[in-house]
Amino acid sequence: MIRELQLRILPEQAASEQSIAAYVAREQSMDIRSIKSVRVLKRSIDARQRTVMVNLKVRVYIDEFPQDDEFPRIEYGDVSGKPRAIVVGAGPAGLFAALRLIELGICPVVVERGKNVHDRRKDIALISREQRVDPESNYSFGEGGAGAFSDGKLYTRSKKRGSVERILQIFCQHGASVSILSDAHPHIGTDKLPRVIERMRNRIIESGGEVHFETRMERLIIDGDEVCGIVTADGREFNGPVILATGHSARDVYYMLHENGVELESKGIAVGVRLEHPQQLIDSIQYHNPEGRGKYLPAAEYSFVTQVKGRGVYSFCMCPGGFVVPAASGPEQIVVNGMSPSNRGSVWANSGMVVELQPEDFGARFSMFGVLAGIKFQEDLERQCYLNGNCKQTAPAQRMTDFVNRRNSFDLPRSSYSPGLIASPLHFWLPDFIAARLQEGFKYFGKVSHGFLTREAVMIGVETRTSSPVRIPRDRVSMTHIRLRGFYPCGEGAGYAGGIVSAAIDGERCAEALAMQIKQSSSFD
Ligand code: FAD
Structure with a gap:
């Protein structure tokens, strides 16, 4: 038998699965041995009164063990040989865009100016040790983006609960603690987040996608009213529609867009x-x-x-x-x-x-x-x-x-x-x-x-960098720039997100719009 209960208990009673089970057994006059498992579905702390309480929603398994996983897992198929899309930036917007593209049968090619999250850690240490900031590898630039070395707070003011849950589940699928699914204020922490990011990158590569580090996009390839690729600082060309998820610290990107006459708005x-x-x-x-x-x-x-x-x-x-x-x-x-x-x-x-x-x-x-x-x-x-x-x-x-x-x-x-x-x-x-x-x-x-x-x-x-001072305007439905087809301004740098989760949600939305566009304009299925 499975029962769901709302509890309001003291912190020590909420400290572990065992202490919660002991409380439930006592309150419900049950034999504690019949409680096979307790799953916390929601957890929040109420510190408004002098006695601090913990509010819990729990699922109690009586005389049976849980049969299901704590969250649904996504199947990522093989996208090698499928139509390609360029994702510029491997922050949360770019990584989640790439993973969503794979789900939708598109092959992502991720281009990131900074280093992989492991090597990036060494450059970050040098900032304190040698007072030196590497302009391509720092707290803002590199795999995982601005939030890779952070508190990894995963709360957002976004009202799209379904989308938020999905993002948290994808983090869990790549190694984050399942407690983020139940905590009212979930966070991962700077010691754990890099490993999760690494697993996301490996997933992209195993599925046939590409991830290019230390590869800075220098300019867009624009043909009439369409963006059809990018040129990188080392002179390489990558062709395909472009999701631009370069964050709000890439000021060179705003300057480049402005010089090329791409419409921007101040905010x-x-x-x-x-x-x-x-x-x-x-x-x-x-x-x-x-x-x-x-x-x-x-x-x-x-x-x-x-x-x-x-x-x-x-x-x-x-x-x-x-x-x-x-x-x-x-x-x-x-x-x-x-x-x-x-x-x-x-x-x-x-x-x-x-x-x-x-x-x-x-x-x-x-x-x-x-x-x-x-x-x-x-x-x-x-x-x-x-x-x-x-x-x-x-x-x-x-x-x-x-x-x-x-x-x-x-x-x-x-x-x-x-x-x-x-x-x-x-x-x-x-x-x-x-x-x-x-x-x-x-x-x-x-x-x-x-x-x-x-x-x-x-x-x-x-x-100074709480959000972007510039918005790259896009069409609400097609998600492309208002004047350029094949160009999807995305995430915090484009002015559509303000944190890890909202950037990830925006990445997914851009990927969905791009996949829809590819499917409509070709016989691809
Ligand atoms: P970014 O994360 O900025 O990613 C952009 C990526 O694009 C970077 O990796 C960059 O190197 C790459 N890039 C830039 N230009 C180019 C180019 N020309 N070519 C190729 N690649 C390029 N938010 C939270 O929600 N919770 C937190 O706890 C939190 N803590 C933070 C702590 C710190 C120290 C910092 C700096 C930020 C924190 N944030 C936090 C904010 C959060 O990190 C951002 O809102 C989020 O990362 C934005 O995601 P994004 O993908 O849009 O952009």
Whole structure:
């Protein structure tokens, strides 16, 4: 017999399959030996009250064992010799596009400027060790894309629940823990995600697809109103329709498109800093317990949002138990971001703290760049940050309370940011329309969450790459660029995603539209 139950239990009761089974047996007056297995279908933590509870939906197997897999698996056939499509970029959008193409009987040819995820790890280590950023292999570029070395958070505001579940199941099929299927806030972790990405790549190759690393697309091959391939930096041509999934850090791609007269649109972004607290402090605030989280609760998360002078100020991409990382993708830039291991076990909690900006906010200095104004604004701020950070990857930083009170920090708390921090008056050199809003936002967050506004927290500059400042406009139905057939702008860089899962969903949608187009225009079946 199988029974599904909704439980609201203490963290220690929800700690393992055995402890849940023991609870169910006691509550339902059953012999625990009759419970053969417990499957958690949904798990969330309710920390609104002083006593923190865990809400669970569980499937209990009584006198029988589960017969089915925890998720359906996709069959990937052999696509060698089938029609080909070019996928530029092996981030989540590109990888999921490639896998979906295989499912639909199209042979993907993936072209990626960076290295494979294993070799990429060494270049990332060099950023901290030698203060050197390889412009082709860094936190943004390389197999797995921008999210490969991250918290691997897999939550999204997307309302397309079916599509989200499918993406999570594909991650599981390639080695991610099945807990991501039940957790309200699933995440994989930087120690596990690279292996999952590697398996996806192997799947593409085993199915007859191709993956070319250290191969940068330099330009599109355009014939009239149709894109029919790409040329790479080493002079090779790849022919076929093109899914462009190059992410928002590939500024050279936007410049190339603009120079070639490909229509682009400007869009808003959010810009600010990374804020780092001791995790113990966040645990004690969020779990209402000065002792912290105890043995059974995970590192606590937070999420804040408010409006200041007509613009949103909010926390972004929070990484509990994580590290602040140097995420620049070129020389003379400082850009920060966050990542966490799967156990979220570090002693720090970090999050982006950003202000929403619209294209009109960039100001007259940048408006002369038209549709590229947002990119110029980002570049300028990242360079200012580099100059204020001593022209290395050491990042300018300030205590949170000093920033709010417009005072210099004469010392800084310890931080996870491994290239090092330099005390700097961020309140002085950040554009005032960002600094003033962050100050008001921090005061408000400190009011609603007592203890959050503290001198123990450090702000680290700058977080500029929350999303793309440019959209590559496409037709809603055919998913192709509004003026160019055979060209599918995709993922975060094209302005249609804002995270790993939404990029993956967009990759799948572009692949489906492309496959449909190939099927309609040929006798292919
Ligand atoms: P990208 O991931 O940016 O991939 C683009 C790929 O294209 C890159 O691999 C790049 O090398 C390649 N490329 C670029 N130009 C070319 C070219 N000319 N030729 C060939 N290849 C090219 N999101 C979350 O949802 N959860 C998180 O926990 C999270 N943490 C993050 C942590 C960090 C440190 C960073 C940097 C980002 C994080 N993000 C997170 C954001 C997330 O990674 C992105 O939203 C997502 O990766 C976007 O996917 P994408 O495929 O559209 O683009």
